Amino acid sequence: xxxxxxxxxxxxxxxxxxxxxxxxxxxxxxxxxxxxxxxxxxxxxxxxxxxxxxxxxxxxxxxxxxxxxxxxxxxxxxxxxxxxxxxxxxxxxxxxxxxxxxxxxxxxxxxxxxxxxxxxxxxxxxxxxxxxxxxxxxxxxxxxxxxxxxxxxxxxxxxxxxxxxxxxxxxxxxxxxxxxxxxxxxxxxxxxxxxxxxxxxxxxxxxxxxxxxxxxxxxxxxxxxxxxxxxxxxxxxxxxxxxxxxxxxxxxxxxxxxxxxxxxxxxxxxxxxxxxxxxxxxxxxxxxxxxxxxxxxxxxxxxxxxxxxxxxxxxxxxxxxxxxxxxxxxxxxxxxxxxxxxxx
Numbered sequence: 455x456x457x458x459x460x461x462x463x464x465x466x467x468x469x470x471x472x473x474x475x476x477x478x479x480x481x482x483x484x485x486x487x488x489x490x491x492x493x494x495x496x497x498x499x500x501x502x503x504x505x506x507x508x509x510x511x512x513x514x515x516x517x518x519x520x521x522x523x524x525x526x527x528x529x530x531x532x533x534x535x536x537x538x539x540x541x542x543x544x545x546x547x548x549x550x551x552x553x554x555x556x557x558x559x560x561x562x563x564x565x566x567x568x569x570x571x572x573x574x575x576x577x578x579x580x581x582x583x584x585x586x587x588x589x590x591x592x593x594x595x596x597x598x599x600x601x602x603x604x605x606x607x608x609x610x611x612x613x614x615x616x617x618x619x620x621x622x623x624x625x626x627x628x629x630x631x632x633x634x635x636x637x638x639x640x641x642x643x644x645x646x647x648x649x650x651x652x653x654x655x656x657x658x659x660x661x662x663x664x665x666x667x668x669x670x671x672x673x674x675x676x677x678x679x680x681x682x683x684x685x686x687x688x689x690x691x692x693x694x695x696x697x698x699x700x701x702x703x704x705x706x707x708x709x710x711x712x713x714x715x716x717x718x719x720x721x722x723x724x725x726x727x728x729x730x731x732x733x734x735x736x737x738x739x740x741x742x743x744x745x746x747x748x749x750x751x752x753x754x755x756x757x758x759x760x761x762x763x764x765x766x767x768x769x770x771x772x773x774x775x776x777x778x779x780x781x782x783x784x785x786x787x788x789x790x791x792x793x794x795x796x797x798x
Contacts, residue, residue: 457489457540457561457598464494465540466533466559468550469591470519472641473698473717476503477724478587478744479544480608482595483512489600496536498553505698509610530556542594546570563594588744607724607744611703618696619703626691628666628707632794634659635705635722636690637670637713638682642764644735645715647773647781649678653685654778655712655785660688663795667691668708670701670718709794712785715741723748728792730785734772735761747792751784752776 465486469479476499486495494514497507501520507513519529530553543554543564551573554562564574571577578597582590592602623629638652659665667690671679679692693704702721705711710728713719715736722729723743731743731750737760738750752759753776758768766772789795 457600462490462493462539462561464496464536464538465490465542466496466498466517466536466538466557467542467544468498468554469544470498470500470547470550471503471545473503473506474715474720474741475545475587476506477607477609477717477720478741479591480506480510480724481588481605481744482542482544482591483510483608484604484606485592485595485600485602487512488603489595496538498533498550506609508699509612510608511610512608526552529553533557540598543574544591544594546573561598563598565594583740586739586744587741607720609702609721609724611699611706611725615697615699615703616706618700619707622693622704623707628668628691632659632663632665633668633708634665635668635670635708635711635713635727637711637716637718637722639671639675639678639718640714640716642735644764644766644770644773645733647714647732647776649682649685651776651778651781652712653682653687655781656690657687658778658782659785663789665709668693668704670705670711670713672696672698672701672718710785710788710792712781719743728788728794730781730788732773732776732781734759734770734776735763735766737762747788749784749788749791751781753780 469476496515497513498517501518504518507516534557538559540561541554541557541559543550546565546567551570555573562574563576565580566577576597578594636652640646656667669690669692705722706725708727711722712730714732719731723745729743729748733750733752742750753772756772
């Protein structure tokens with residue numbers, strides 16, 4: 455389809471769910487802005503992930519979907535009243551398919567999963583199990599002939615957040631030397647490598663490379679962070695509760711980040727901080743840190759890798775059998791690739 459045959463004045467991108475999911479979808483935004491420089495570009499996102507998109511220059515308006523505050527009917531009414539010409543449903547679950555179908559948009563682009571074909575008049579073949587999630591999102595643009603001119607993620611930071619991180623780094627003597635950010639949490643317990651192993655890794659980085667360890671964490675992880683501090687033999691630095699943007703600003707100042715598969719891992723990759731992702735139940739070829747600076751580690755040889763399960767029936771072996779030494783070796787490869795070791 456030649457999108458240029460249509461007059462596009464208003465368009466909407468839909469992506470619900472977690473921080474990482476939304477961040478990986480930002481790869482479409484600069485391409486949309488390039489293709490439609492004068493159009494209104496809006497984005498529908500859930501409340502929990504809205505900070506990912508705050509301050510994004512490619513977006514004109516955010517529509518926040520909060521199930522506690524707005525009904526599906528109210529949301530449909532608002533979107534229909536906006537009179538969009540084009541909608542990209544990059545999530546394509548039953549709710550977003552229904553919203554897209556009821557929008558009145560002339561062009562409705564989405565993935566026809568399990569009976570959702572009715573919602574879209576441009577149906578994108580799903581390659582969700584074949585290509586990285588960034589390309590999965592770009593497939594929707596390519597289906598209507600939009601040129602892909604940029605392949606970068608967007609996590610904009612304001613001067614206020616940058617200043618916050620600068621002050622924090624100066625206060626805690628982090629402005630010089632090798633700062634390793636350790637992101638020890640994740641939404642699924644099956645994606646968590648383990649506090650004791652992260653603590654052991656942090657101690658080795660301190661003793662071998664004179665690293666300074668900055669622990670990256672978010673709301674709800676207070677108990678784990680306290681346990682982690684008491685598990686490490688050496689001192690680590692734990693920031694107070696931050697906003698997502700403040701966390702991103704702290705990540706931006708790190709020399710590298712080692713992380714479970716999580717939102718902070720994708721933020722780190724988007725900010726082009728050398729990142730090592732630790733994987734087990736999810737697939738790094740599909741959801742790994744995006745960019746040439748980064749890498750991943752997993753316990754190769756296990757039949758259950760990439761199971762995508764939030765509960766493990768066989769003892770969480772993908773993480774429990776992944777040793778500190780294996781993760782350290784992978785981290786050292788990232789350090790060498792990005793000339794971090796040579797700076798020590």
